[in-house]
Amino acid sequence: MAPKEGDAREAFARFQAILGKLGARARRVFELRYMEHKELVDVAAAMNVSLATAKRHLARVTSCVNVMAQNDPLLVDYMRKSPAKHENCTCFECVIAAGG
Numbered sequence: 001m002a003p004k005e006g007d008a009r010e011a012f013a014r015f016q017a018i019l020g021k022l023g024a025r026a027r028r029v030f031e032l033r034y035m036e037h038k039e040l041v042d043v044a045a046a047m048n049v050s051l052a053t054a055k056r057h058l059a060r061v062t063s064c065v066n067v068m069a070q071n072d073p074l075l076v077d078y079m080r081k082s083p084a085k086h087e088n089c090t091c092f093e094c095v096i097a098a099g100g
Helices: 005-020 024-035 040-047 051-070 073-081 092-097
Strands: none
Touching (some): 005 024, 005 051, 005 073, 024 040, 024 051
């Protein structure tokens, strides 16, 4: 069963609150990759860091956001009801639905 519209609004608000807990650089790396769908090389260039550093930062922030999202029952339920859009999708919904 798909999530209800009210659930989607509340899930979005809670997700925004999670992002608000991140530092500016961590939030920007996350946004570039998962919300703007930038390739890793483009994330690295935008952040003026090496590709390896961008990967490290992204791994850390993704883990952190995943833990916070998994600790929110509404987000867990919402993600369970929102199947991944397609294989190998890098949007945050699909990453969380796949378990990180």
